Amino acid sequence: MPTSCSLSSPVNFAEIYQSAEAVLSRIAMEPDTQLNILLSPGTPAMQAVWILLGKTRFPVTFWQSSLEEGVRKVDIPFEISAEYVPTAQDVGSLAISELSAGSAPANAAFADILTQNPKMERLKVQASILASREVPVLIYGESGTGKELFARAIHNASARAERPFVAVNCGAFPSELVDSILFGHKKGAFTGATADQEGVFQQADGGTLFLDEFGELEPAVQVRLLRVLQDGTFTPVGARQETRVNVRVVAATNRDLMQAVAEGEFREDLFYRVAVGVLHLPPLRERQGDLGLLAEQVLASLGQQDVQLQDKKFSASAKNIILQHPWRGNMRELHSTLLRAALWSGRDTIDSEDLLEALFQMPEQHRGLLDQDVSQGIDIKEVCDSVWRHYIPLAMAEAQGKKRRAAELLGLNNYQTLTNVMEKLGLK
Template sequence: MGEILISWIGGRDLAAAGEGANHLGPIASTLRAQDFDRVELLYSYPDAEVSGYLEWLTSLSSTDVAIQRVELSSPVNFGEIYLAADRALKALSTEPGSRLNILLSPGTPAMQAVWLLLGKTRYPASFWQSSPEQGVERVEVPFDIAAEYVPAASNISSDAMAGMASGGSPTTAAFNDIITQNPQMMRLKSQAAILAAREVPVLIYGESGTGKELFARAIHNASPRAASPFIAVNCGAFPAELIDSILFGHRKGAFTGAHSDRDGVFQQAHGGTLFLDEFGELDPAVQVRLLRVLQDGTFTPVGGREQCRVNVRIVAATNRDLLKAVTDVNFREDLFYRVAVGVLHLPPLREREGDLGLLADRVIASLGRQDAHLKDKKISIAARNLILRHPWRGNMRELHSTLLRAALWSATDTIEAEDLRQALFQMPEKEPGVLDRDISQGIDIQALCDDIWRHYIPRALNAAHGKKTRAADLLGLNNYQTLTNLMEKLGLK
């Protein structure tokens, strides 16, 4: 096939095709200066922009040009760029007699970095660059990159990645799957095991990602109902018009689209356990309908006439303060006490002293079992220290996804601190309120008071239409002179 040039189409290339362009752009300049048997171009721009450029380019050069569209969520997404470039180079390298040439100039720095990585490891290539100042020249890259530094992500199938990313609770979850050496968690496991043997409803409290479904499945699997269904539903995702149908099923013809009889989740869970996740998000109208079936086990499907009876154990989970919701009349008190018989409060990850290292190793081991390319990954000491310092607001879900990202893109078999740092999402810190300052670090009460004055004085003046006497009265001051003195002290005009 001879000499093949591959390149991304960049913004300077597209601009060169416009009228009055003073420069041909990197790709056209390179084709004018060097002979290639074929050109392969990758692009993520709209087709309308690229079609005009391609027509212009082929009018300037007799070289065969082929183009490939690549869907990128961002022109700096290293993972997507890597996979696209790897596919293109792999296809070209299998052509007999082909010699690869890579034009580095077009595209983003992320695209150029990936070209260098692949062209120095998997697909040996010659590198070219083009600029108005230096013209077209061959680039000698004076270093080598070890092939093992290619990230594991390139070898893992999309299905495997999707499976690892899901990180859901295993259907066979048992209490042994709840890894901990924290005394509070050990006590919760013991309490949950006792509840599993009883037929009482269970309410599990905890922040998002603390393992509420893992506990629910373990309770079901350790109970006399283990051989029967475990049905999990997200109460916060019920479409208002389909709630009754989802919970209680419907009969054929009950509404438009009801082409046949369908069982609801209560019927599906008959004899087993119904896990109501996000229980605190239930609409008040649904709470009423749910209460009845929990009281006597009976309900009528939508469009049906005869009552159905089911035997279902309820395990509910929420991250809301349901007692406060009951007090605020946002949640039915009778429903709350119907479900809150066995109650478990799961602590957030940041309060599980001694568990972070154990859980991180468990996640890495699990990823290695799911795909051999991650089998030998280890976590460095510096990375472990980062894990211990991070607040993990997303709890186990955040820990799992962060370690997965770090494992996929780490350069070696060891996840270093920098790999982990790049994989972490740094959430902006919430500014503490006036009454939430950390007194252990010392505070300046006077400065806080001054800030409050600076906040309210302009608003009082605005409400009083600039009249100081009225503004002083609104602020609870004795007279306008006191207000004037305050304004001078605070530098307010």
């Protein structure tokens, strides 16, 4: 299969790499092909690239030739690792930032929430019902489960769709500027207030205010927020007159607010003011039937946003890794991982090696006996055995080695039961 390439310069490493990689890729696709490279001709840049490709990307046999020794096989006795990615060379830093953002589109609708999972379909129906009602909405879910996507879809499906949608992160409020951010300020109200400034409630007037990380609001802020949610009025910092707005609030949190209320960390009246329409979004690992669908959709969207990433597809082994990974970061982790894998891959097919390289292997958090992740499956017998292993030695020590007394301390009817458990677990 004769192949030739035109180069603008014999020493342009990037151009040589792309041309050589393209040639070897085409040749390697032929069945029963053995790749052989003659290193002698060409420039030093060409020889370096051949060695780079032959040691990292393709199974190659190297040869040299000279008048004195003729043609002979060359052994290159070292291993190297290369990370040069020609497929991503034209993707600018701004484009990569936009691709990695993976944020909810401004025109998000319920049709944009792709799913084949019955629970998610039910949530879409519930959210569409809430969209048609003028009630506050509280969305629960882990980070990356699509809380803002649902919030925007609710807004766009409501009668407020033509009015503003304003999103703020409650966890990022500087304590000294909270009032100004929420309610605005008048010129001269404080040092640095050089002009009147609207708060987010005024910006969202007539529309929807999305309060993300709602559970992170400080207690003092919760009090001030409660009033505006009750009657729609507030006083900007430095103002003398109240301002009235008509705002629908959609809040989102990954915290258990009912537990926070019980522990006195969150105001009960504020909770019930917002928790009228409540949606619990499941994590990605619990959305059976959706992982493959969503991975294909993310890959297609990357290709639509950047021509260099078009026509990418997954190998069977890569799909298996996607289906088996727990995706603790949910859609954010899936999106960023697939973007990295698409950038790393020098071929149209993203294989398991590309995906494994793109995955972040987070250390497993130590979980207590009563804090196991049931969604990943647990061995309840092993959990019970762990309890036995912990308490039997303590009871035996307290009973000074007397099994009858130790059995009583453990609430057992007779010491023979204790003996049986100890023998089973190998406890002496």
